[in-house]
Amino acid sequence: MHPRAIDWVIMGVYFTFVLGIGAALRRAMRTSTDFFLSGRSIPAWITGLAFISANLGAQEVIGMAASGAKYGMATSQFYWVGAIPAMVFLGVFMMPFYYGSRARSVPEYLKLRFDEKTRTLNALSFAVMTVFSSGISMYAMALLLRLLLGWDFGTSVALSALIVLIYILLGGLTSAIYNEVLQFFLIVFGFAPLVLLGLKDIGGWHGLVAGLETVAVSRGFGPHAWLGTWSVMGSPKSNPMGVGWLGMAMGLGFVLSFGYWCTDFLVVQRALAADSMDAARRTPLIAAVPKMLFPFLVILPGMIAIASTVHGGASGLTLPRKADGSLNYDMVIPLMLGHYFPSGMLGLGLTALMASFMTGMAGNVTAFNTVWTYDIYQAHIRPRATDRHYLNVGRIATVAGIGLSIVAAYVTNRFNNIMDLLQLLFAFVNAPLFATFLLGMFWKRTSGHGAFIGLLAGTAAAAVHHGLTLPAGALAGIRGGWIAVLHHYPSQMAQNFWTAIWAFVACFGTTVLVSLATRPRDERELAGLVYSLTERPRSASQAWFARPAVLGVGVLLGALILNLIFW
Amino acid sequence: MMGPDIRIPIGGMFTLLGALLAGYGLFGGAAASQRSLAVNIDLWWGAAMLAFGVLMLALAWWRRGKPPARED
Numbered sequence: 001m002h003p004r005a006i007d008w009v010i011m012g013v014y015f016t017f018v019l020g021i022g023a024a025l026r027r028a029m030r031t032s033t034d035f036f037l038s039g040r041s042i043p044a045w046i047t048g049l050a051f052i053s054a055n056l057g058a059q060e061v062i063g064m065a066a067s068g069a070k071y072g073m074a075t076s077q078f079y080w081v082g083a084i085p086a087m088v089f090l091g092v093f094m095m096p097f098y099y100g101s102r103a104r105s106v107p108e109y110l111k112l113r114f115d116e117k118t119r120t121l122n123a124l125s126f127a128v129m130t131v132f133s134s135g136i137s138m139y140a141m142a143l144l145l146r147l148l149l150g151w152d153f154g155t156s157v158a159l160s161a162l163i164v165l166i167y168i169l170l171g172g173l174t175s176a177i178y179n180e181v182l183q184f185f186l187i188v189f190g191f192a193p194l195v196l197l198g199l200k201d202i203g204g205w206h207g208l209v210a211g212l213e214t215v216a217v218s219r220g221f222g223p224h225a226w227l228g229t230w231s232v233m234g235s236p237k238s239n240p241m242g243v244g245w246l247g248m249a250m251g252l253g254f255v256l257s258f259g260y261w262c263t264d265f266l267v268v269q270r271a272l273a274a275d276s277m278d279a280a281r282r283t284p285l286i287a288a289v290p291k292m293l294f295p296f297l298v299i300l301p302g303m304i305a306i307a308s309t310v311h312g313g314a315s316g317l318t319l320p321r322k323a324d325g326s327l328n329y330d331m332v333i334p335l336m337l338g339h340y341f342p343s344g345m346l347g348l349g350l351t352a353l354m355a356s357f358m359t360g361m362a363g364n365v366t367a368f369n370t371v372w373t374y375d376i377y378q379a380h381i382r383p384r385a386t387d388r389h390y391l392n393v394g395r396i397a398t399v400a401g402i403g404l405s406i407v408a409a410y411v412t413n414r415f416n417n418i419m420d421l422l423q424l425l426f427a428f429v430n431a432p433l434f435a436t437f438l439l440g441m442f443w444k445r446t447s448g449h450g451a452f453i454g455l456l457a458g459t460a461a462a463a464v465h466h467g468l469t470l471p472a473g474a475l476a477g478i479r480g481g482w483i484a485v486l487h488h489y490p491s492q493m494a495q496n497f498w499t500a501i502w503a504f505v506a507c508f509g510t511t512v513l514v515s516l517a518t519r520p521r522d523e524r525e526l527a528g529l530v531y532s533l534t535e536r537p538r539s540a541s542q543a544w545f546a547r548p549a550v551l552g553v554g555v556l557l558g559a560l561i562l563n564l565i566f567w
Numbered sequence: 568m569m570g571p572d573i574r575i576p577i578g579g580m581f582t583l584l585g586a587l588l589a590g591y592g593l594f595g596g597a598a599a600s601q602r603s604l605a606v607n608i609d610l611w612w613g614a615a616m617l618a619f620g621v622l623m624l625a626l627a628w629w630r631r632g633k634p635p636a637r638e639d
Contacts, residue, residue: 006587006588006591006595009587010584010587010588013580013583013584013587014580014584017576017579017580020576021576024571024576025571046573178573178576181573181577182576182577182580185577185581185619189581189612189615189616189619193603193608193612197603197604197606197608200604200606201604314604315604339602340602340603340604341602341603341608342601342602342603342608342609343591343609344587344588344591344592344609344613345588345603345608345609345612348584348588348612
């Protein structure tokens with residue numbers, strides 16, 4: 001890939017605007033709330049776009065394109081089943097407690113609702129996770145830039161770290177949010193022509209369908225396997241994911257998706273920055289609209305690439321192979337950028353990719369500095385200091401967070417299996433979370449001891465389930481079966497989904513049992529934190545079509561229609 | 568507190584990028600469009616981005632001075 005002057009100019013323009021936004025916001029950062037929560041002053045359409053963009057890191061873009069090639073249309077289940085319903089639930093039912101309780105973070109809500117130990121458990125695991133996610137983002141970006149542009153690993157890491165550091169230090173969360181919105185539009189403008197040119201190349205939608213039928217048949221599936229969603233989930237054997245409809249609906253659609261979208265502070269923080277309760281509730285609902293359409297932007301390229309590789313397209317787009325002869329699916333997006341984009345567009349595409357890597361980092365860093373400052377430092381190290389002090393601690397935490405991310409990036413580069421192990425541990429810790437929030441928000445009897453022990457039990461159940469099962473064809477070890485192999489799953493994805501289901505059930509059951517055996521909190525302390533003890537938020541000032549419940553129903557209908565069209 | 572209107576940087580950046588890209592497509596990049604299946608994608612996509620940028624700037628200008636609607 002050989003960028004010319006015009007491509008570098010385009011990248012330069014983007015970086016100038018990124019740093020310019022930070023500089024313009026510098027004067028708005030007066031209190032810790034300005035820095036960590038944008039002073040709760042941002043309109044819903046901006047927090048909504050930031051909400052979706054914070055999650056749209058480059059790993060997501062590259063990973064979804066790879067899955068589109070590997071699994072076809074069924075990958076869109078990660079959006080239509082694995083995101084939209086949970087986002088609607090967050091906006092309509094959960095946001096009143098997050099925003100209404102004035103908690104400044106998700107762990108702080110756990111403190112208000114339960115107790116200090118539950119908050120600290122969540123805050124610590126979240127803080128470690130954000131640092132590593134940010135580091136992985138940095139590592140992936142450095143790897144890609146080395147491959148595409150021949151940049152040195154250290155140079156890429158230093159450059160991305162420096163830019164993210166400057167704009168967060170200057171403008172805090174507002175800076176991160178503004179850049180996420182900028183990135184949202186860049187991704188759309190940078191990748192949409194890829195899909196248009198790819199479709200033209202392969203002979204339009206009909207050409208794509210014919211190509212994907214060839215792919216499916218050549219791999220021993222029914223001709224529809226790369227094109228259907230629910231229709232190919234009848235049994236794990238009838239689709240390349242190796243997942244059946246029950247695992248899909250319960251594992252991804254319920255436990256994993258609600259666990260991520262409804263409890264992850266990285267995304268919830270964007271909604272907390274909104275300027276009113278209604279705006280906070282609308283944030284995930286507005287985000288759901290573009291989210292629904294993203295499969296056409298990020299999954300279609302993968303489907304085009306695999307169809308082109310196996311069936312053949314007019315211009316001969318072919319996926320490269322790894323050393324072991326298997327197709328290198330992660331190369332879908334970089335390959336198509338180089339294949340279709342002339343100078344000029346190439347600069348735009350590379351900029352969109354870099355932007356999404358950097359916002360992925362920045363999102364994690366802004367979530368980290370907030371949780372560190374409010375939930376660890378203020379809670380345990382120095383409880384009663386001035387606001388100015390916490391603002392400074394937040395700035396130091398930003399520098400430290402980025403420093404730790406750099407360390408994480410280098411560790412990942414040296415020891416790839418450490419990263420696999422960590423991601424596995426995070427999966428165990430996160431799997432049961434939604435059960436805790438669900439019970440906490442909707443059952444006033446849930447006690448702090450119940451929540452805490454339930455979380456530990458859920459994590460233990462996830463680990464044990466993983467230790468007793470193995471995906472087909474894998475060796476016992478990091479992939480599972482490290483205790484004994486009692487059951488084989490048809491794929492790793494199926495194993496992940498069922499691990500999450502077991503963790504949820506264990507956490508739910510244990511929390512209920514322990515809560516019944518321990519003393520509940522005084523109901524007067526729980527007003528605003530539990531559904532039955534909280535006044536329903538009214539949005540009478542809103543036009544009927546802008547009310548959260550109406551928007552939520554509309555969004556669900558949209559997702560339902562997409563599920564039916566691509567059944 | 569609320570910083571400057573975000574539509575200004577978005578509009579400014581896309582106007583600039585669109586103009587650069589469309590200009591390049593018009594005067595410099597014709598040889599490269601072989602790659603993009605004989606479509607002068609720089610010109611057309613640059614024009615689309617330029618239009619988007621100008622629209623954002625127009626919205627910001629039209630909304631200037633008005634405080635953002637707050638609904639508490």
